[in-house]
Amino acid sequence: MKKFISMDEAMDMLHDGMTVMIPGFMGVGTPETLVDGMVKKGIKDLHIICTDTARPNIGIGKLIVNGQVKKLYASHIGTNPETGRMMNEGLIDVTLIPQGTLAERIRAGGAGLGGFLTPTGVGTVVEEGKQKLVVDGKDYLLELPLTADVALIRGSKVDRKGNIWYNAATRNFNTVMATAAKIVIVEAQELVEVGEIDPNNVMTPGIFVDYVVKGDA
Amino acid sequence: MKKFISMDEAMDMLHDGMTVMIPGFMGVGTPETLVDGMVKKGIKDLHIICTDTARPNIGIGKLIVNGQVKKLYASHIGTNPETGRMMNEGLIDVTLIPQGTLAERIRAGGAGLGGFLTPTGVGTVVEEGKQKLVVDGKDYLLELPLTADVALIRGSKVDRKGNIWYNAATRNFNTVMATAAKIVIVEAQELVEVGEIDPNNVMTPGIFVDYVVKGDA
């Protein structure tokens, strides 16, 4: 099975209107080369699932500024003023999700769970429209799984079988997103030989990964 | 904060009637020295949470054979005939839980979730007494979190701050159990200096670990 593809081949898989998961925390851990490819290709009406929209010139921020995002699921948009402006002007539909709930919803999507009960958001606007359950006398919200058409992942070291190792704080949403999309494309910061990553320290097993591309960064 | 203690000090924390999580798959990944200490001390009426009872002379099997277990939560007891015999004679109360559900219930206990929805067990005896919810037209069981008084962990490499690295297939239930008990004691197969385990490859962060003991094995 051929997993290693060119950036052009990766871009051929992305289309207008797709739901795409993009990891990264303020851009750290975001596959910048893949994002740049999306900007260049000008894919429109994207539904993006991410934790933040970084800054206007960084990571997911670039897709926002370029007007490619129609629907956004995120926990924080404060560091990119363009996101707030476009939301207020009705150009982007934003759903805000607590960061821990977002991570867990994506994990549930990848792990075949129908949802989970969290105390986060009880008594706030987050509970609107959600089922509330009481367990052991404590209130919980039922939160549902999130999945996507595509997840774009950024690995610090990646082998041709798709095994990934993430450096430092770049892991963030990469691991859960790699489990929760129909097509998973990983951008390798460094491409290594199979076996070079100790099987014990593989953070995303290659079975989750459909395609590997080499990043520029 | 002193985390490194003697085996005797560890045993002083274990008492009759406690709920104890013990990892291991057919004994692989089980803290044998801590189990041997429990056998020697003769602690009684234990509630044990584990995935299997190994064999009569291995791991958790030794506690079973020695008559120290009153209540057992496990996914599989077939490899230790003593467990079945004692269950049939009414000496041990056994609750069988699907292995994936068991792992997830322990994880939920450690992660502050009130429960989760799983398709596993729908239409079987596992659903007895459980709330059933429909999400997106599919049936799920609501499974609740599991926690314990103590978790006994087995790390392949452990530093004095409690950071753990597990080798090969020994990880199994260790990582989730280390998050879900009031007192977490880890048996170090090899004790290493702080910093010797790459912070990227730490599998259980030391913040989950209360005490470290040196194992004999």
Next chain:
Amino acid sequence: MDIRERIAKRVAKEFEDGDIVNLGIGLPTLVANYIKDDIEVIFQSENGFVKMGPAPTEDAVDPDIVNAGGLPVTVLPGAAYFDSAVSFGIIRGGHVDATVLGALQVDEVGNLANWMIPGKMVPGMGGAMDLVVGAKKVILAMEHTAKGRPKILRECTLPLTAKKEVNLIVTEMGVFEITPGGMILREMASDTTVEQIQAVTEADFIVADPLKIMED
């Protein structure tokens, strides 16, 4: 060829290049011996790794690496280890293409019973319930009868492992597919007849036309 080997060999033909497969204990384990050389099948062991390899030689046994039956195994290049929560996330999340399991009973709508006989044998379900619900394709690899009594029934009488999750049944007599329209006998062994199969099968089944003959 031995009956069990015949079954294992036939099951092995179900896999495609890149498939992720979980093999149960016993007969299903034999399937690994019959994978075609020109494809790569990735074996998952639910106790925590992918790319499981064959058993090691005696002097190469690593006590930290066992399969789901507790027996020593090896891993192949490109392997990855993980914990049980991740392992069952892989299983429940539909990332396993096929699981191959044994059965005590199976019925014509695909209900499976393979984890206990009340009052007799209660080993526990282990990972079977998660595997049967989670794997994209559930294949039973089993002898057609137990001491001459049918195992393929109209309706299972033992406690179920899962409801309506079985897709394919491979026995030494033939290959059955469970479909919404009923159970279909797709292939038949060269040493039997439809009548002989019917005689030891309680469930109703449709005979495919044409009916393929199982390779030996």
Next chain:
Amino acid sequence: MDIRERIAKRVAKEFEDGDIVNLGIGLPTLVANYIKDDIEVIFQSENGFVKMGPAPTEDAVDPDIVNAGGLPVTVLPGAAYFDSAVSFGIIRGGHVDATVLGALQVDEVGNLANWMIPGKMVPGMGGAMDLVVGAKKVILAMEHTAKGRPKILRECTLPLTAKKEVNLIVTEMGVFEITPGGMILREMASDTTVEQIQAVTEADFIVADPLKIMED
């Protein structure tokens, strides 16, 4: 001493040896500068690590290591990295001893509003809702008023971050504890009076007896 430093210094006294603490962005970040030398406090950064250290020198910046505010930081010996699911498992699961956050509003039963002003500013809650619900102790580090208007209210009017989760409020004027019996002024700054505090605090509070004076 600057007002913000006074607040940070007082908050730092809340911690004990071995405590795991998450500091919010802005004023709370300053707390790290005032931890006593004889104790070890472990800082958790919700984007994925524990044992966060100070900012690096300019030439030692690693682009892969930032804090929850996106600024370059370092890690100390014994650090560990993890993903966001584990990070919020740590937070939600009660493994964080204390979180220190800012506030737009807080009220006398411990309700907190710190993530949006409808029609004006909607940055999102980030990890705040999880932190406030999950941390064993929720400490607010904030200036007593916003442009002279009270922030400690009878009842929050902005959308809440969480209900009844705040335990302690530290401002430049004093330290309030939220208890089931009401809000208690435990300590007062040396440069103010109870009357002055009452004048800029909408919430009712009980004055502790004896009332401690905050160290400068």
